[in-house]
Amino acid sequence: MAPFWERLSRPVTRTPRVAIGVSIALLVASLVLGVISQNARRAETLDQAQVQADILAGSLAAPLAFNDIGAAHEYLNALGANPAVEAAGAYDPSGRLVASFRRVGDGPPPTNTVGALTATTGELTLRKLVKQGTTGLGSIYLRIRVESLLHRELRYLGIGIVMIMASLLIAALGASHASLTEAHRKLQEQIEEREKAEEALRQAQKMEAMGQLTGGVAHDFNNLLMVASSGLDLMDRTSDPIRRDRLKQGIRQAIDRGADLTQQLLAFSRKSPQKTEVVNLPDLIAGMRDVLDRSLREDIKVSVEAQDGLWPVEIDPAQFEVAVLNVAINARDAMPNGGVIAVRLENAPCDEGQPGDMVRITVTDSGHGMAPELLNRAFEPFFTTKGVGQGTGLGLSQVYGFARASGGDVKIESELGEGAEVTLRLPRSEKTPAVTTIARRRSFPKGVDRKCRILLVEDDERVAELVSEMLRELGYDVTRAPSAATALEALRLEHAFDLVFSDMVMPGDMSGLDLARKIVRERPDLPVVLSTGYSSSAADATAEGIRLLLKPYRIEALAAELSAALNDAARRPRTRH
Amino acid sequence: MGVLVSPGGARRRVRGLVAALTTLAIWAFPIAVCAQSLEWAVKASFLYKFAPFVEWPASAFPAASSPFNICVFGADPFGGLLDQAAHGQTVAGHPVAVRRIESVQGRSDCQVVFVSRSRQQPPAEVLRALRGLPVLTVTDAREGVDGGIIHFVVQDGRVRFTIDNALARAGGLVLSSKLLALATTPQRGAD
Secondary structure, three states: OHHHHHHHHHHHHHHHHHHHHHHHHHHHHHHHHHHHHHHHHHHHHHHHHHHHHHHHHHHHHHHHHOOOHHHHHHHHHHHHOOOOEEEEEEEOOOOEEEEEEEOOOOOOOOEOOOOOOEEEOOEEEEEEEEEEOOEEEEEEEEEEEOOOHHHHHHHHHHHHHHHHHHHHHHHHHHHHHHHHHHHHHHHHHHHHHHHHHHHHHHHHHHHHHHHHHHHHHHHHHHHHHHHHHHHHHHHHHOOOHHHHHHHHHHHHHHHHHHHHHHHHHHHHHOOOOOOOEEEOHHHHHHHOHHHHHHHOOOOEEEEEEEOOOOOOEEEOHHHHHHHHHHHHHHHHHHOOOOEEEEEEEEEEOOOOOOOOOEEEEEEEEOOOOOOHHHHOOOOOOOOOOOOOOOOOOOHHHHHHHHHHHOOOEEEEEEOOOOOEEEEEEEEEOOOOOOOOHHHHHHOOOOOOOOOOEEEEEOOOHHHHHHHHHHHHHOOOEEEEEOOHHHHHHHHHHOOOOOEEEEEOOOOOOOOHHHHHHHHHHHOOOOOEEEEEOOOOOHHHHHHOOOEEEEOOOOHHHHHHHHHHHHHHHHHOOOOOO | OOOOOOOOHHHHHHHHHHHHHHHHHHHHHHHHHHHHHHHHHHHHHHHHHOHHHEEOOHHHOOOOOOOEEEEEEOOOOOOOHHHHHHOOOEEOOEEEEEEEEOOOOOOOOOOEEEEOOOOOOOHHHHHHHHOOOOOEEEEEHHHOOOOOOEEEEEEOOEEEEEEOHHHHHHOOOEEOHHHHHHOOOOOOOOO
16 A cells, blocks of 8 residues: 555655746746846947947938037937937047037037047947047047846836746645645545454454354254264164164264365365366266255255356365255255255357356255345355354355355345345366266275274374274274374384374474375385364365365265275385385 | 037028027137137148048158148248147048148148138139149138138138038048038038
8 A cells, every 4th residue: 555655645745846946947047147138238238339339420420520410419319219329429639528419318528538438328428539440539428328228127027927826836736736736635544444443344344254154163063963972962862773773874964064064164265175176067966856845845846957068177076066955055044935946057159258268057046035235245155144043154155255266256136026046156176086986985985905004193182082992993903103203213213104194283383284294205115194173284284285184074985095095005016015 | 618609500590590599608708809810820721631531642741751741832821820720630540731832843742731812823823733633722711712622711700611522532531421521512602
């Protein structure tokens, strides 16, 4: 902000200074010009006066020689026709005045002494010998006005007007500069106040959002905890295997829902690590059929329509599934009496005011729609039209966060009573999707062919115990190390590990990611899988090609990730072990 | 001096009259007492003052250092006035000298000749003899002689002169237009 204002204020402060400088230059120039013109005029007048004196002296030679005072007077009067001549006189050789002319001021002096030219302000006095050949015949006196008083006054008036105008200009510019500076200062003050007010408003909004979040999320979590807690209580009281199974299923669902909630929160805050894959959207949506059916009610039909040859996209499939689910749940809640959710998948080539080729996913419902003023806020986090406990306000904001994180966008169009249409656009990928993606994600490998040894690095005692149990359940041999340093020690002592499974955030100098890097560098044949729920370095891990398992994970996901890592390692030529 | 008043004539009659009266008031007494000597003093000064307004051909001077001779032929009306007026003067580098001559026979070394009455040689003859020579001849109406290149007359109590420029040109003299402008029209016998 500051450099911008400085840049803006520079011309504001500079312009008047330049203008004042120009005005002063103008003033000085007019004064200099006045002086120069005065001097030039003086020189010119002096030349003219000399010429006139020469002419007078020449023409008075004969009249002075032969005492023709009448002729002398005639010549003097003829010279007097020039309005600049103030007085003139003719003198005989002894210096006595014999003829004179006077217009203003004193007449010629009674005796004349030929000497240097004298000049006083506004007039020139010349004295010249009258000679014919070498014979001196007398002298003349000539007084000439350099410039008439009126002329001089007019000229001074002109210079004065220029000076006054320039001074006025300087004053006006100075005043405007001052007022501009003042306005600029006020503006800056207002901006600062505004920024403070906006900051306060944001803080207030955050607090309100926190209130909504705690209301919604706490309610949801309490319900989930209630289900889990009461389920466990009931399991203790019954030995009926069918009933216990049903209770376990309930607890499982509650935990899944809790995991989904945290995923949504993380997706919204965009701290959630994206695990991008190149996928075919129709396959992905087809794989979601069960999830959608379970999430929606029986009176809601889902129709999926996909264009042939739909372009692949590179996205995080899990996030995409959550996004579609969120949109579908929103549509479901908008249709309390049932209806149809139509999902349309089509290619959107580059020409529609978008940066590149996109794939468009349109989800249309036949519900009650949304008011226009709500549309603007639909993607705002924690904004919900549902009652407390019914929605967190994070659903559509997760969709928005996912779309932006994937390089796409999302918009919602609706009218009250006309249903709503959510359009999600994702950038086309030039890569070919891996055919096995979906299958692998959905396969649950039960056990492994041989007993593999896994080094589990986990600082939390209880988590370590549980994960060890899960790994043993999957048929692995588990050795546990509580920190990265002890893990490295264990690896140095024993080479027989097939895989390292490490938590990312751990106490000590070395994080799970550092450990993974070290292992990749020193033991490229030893596969490493990292696990985290929230870490800014998770993105680095995926960027470096290190396998990552997001917490909380189910045993199936653990089994799939580990077996995939082991299979990858088995395909690579082994250098040791 | 100040004896002279505007020759402008009718157009400045009133002014001329006032000036004349003024000069009369100043000069009445001297004119009354010594009008004659003043007139001749003026004429004497004129004689050498003509020189700067006249160009003589180089042949008029025998040598570069020759004196500028102002000659008085016949009866000298100036007395010592001419010598006084010309004393120490030079004309174009030539020292002015005053000579009195009794006769003129063709070429002389005078540059200016004042032709006065003479018993030895008629002035008309002198003038005839000097015609066509680079000599400025001056005659005076008061002396009863005329026919010189410059002829003194007295008009309205002032010494004036007429000029016969044709005669001057015949003698190879070039008279300055300033001098010509100051000359009065010939009014022989007016005085």
